[in-house]
Amino acid sequence: MIELIITALWLVIPAYVPNSTAVLFQGKTPIDFNKDFIDGNRLLGDGKTIRGFIGGGLCGTITGGIQIYLAPTLGLPDFNTNIFLVASLAFGALLGDMFFSFLKRRLNKKRGSPFPGVDQLDFLIGALLVTWLLYPSWFTTNFTPQVLLVVFVLTPVIHISVNLIAYKLGYKNEPW
Structure with missing residues (x-):
């Protein structure tokens, strides 16, 4: 069970890092360029910036690159030594958020x-x-139903905990 949890969390680290780090880049230019949708509301809002998207995505990709390097030593999945694969996790996380x-x-x-x-x-x-x-074969090999279950159960717990800490430290305006 512990091995399953470690593998599951290892696989999603490149997706966890971008949201946490994007906020550190404090971009000024919103991705939606202050444009409204046909309903009169902003497309995305001020919280989604170009600088945050690029910075957060690169942080997740770099983290995944480090994981590629460490994987053989640790006996964990190596993302097929493909930096674009970890970039798909990193930038995909930001696209999902958007x-x-x-x-x-x-x-x-x-x-x-x-x-x-x-x-x-x-x-x-x-x-x-x-x-x-982008990588269906790698995905289905690594994200087994058991891994997906672990990831979907643990992610909300981790997300809520990290956000609460960031809120208490003054990095976030709300604790969720």
Whole structure:
């Protein structure tokens, strides 16, 4: 069981890092360039910036590159020594976050308002979907049903814990 948990978490580290690090880049230019959708609401909002997207995605990709290097020594999956594969996890996480942000705007939810379940899993869904689309053989070999179950159970717990810590340290305006 412990080996399964370690493998599952190892596989999603490149997806976990981008959301945590994107906020550190504090970009000024929103990805949606302040444009509204046909419903009159912003496409995404001020929280999704070009600098955050690039910076967070690169941090996740670099982290995955380090994992590729360490994997043989640790006996963990090596992502086929493919930096583009880890980039699909990293940038897919940010795309998932942006897609669900777009949905939140359509539901008239304001930036920072809670959306239980979605807030904890949006980035994971994006990372898994993009990686499955680009690398289906690798994905189905590594993301077995057991690994997916572990990832979907542990991610909300980790997400809520990390966000609460970031909130307490003053890095986030809300604890979710």
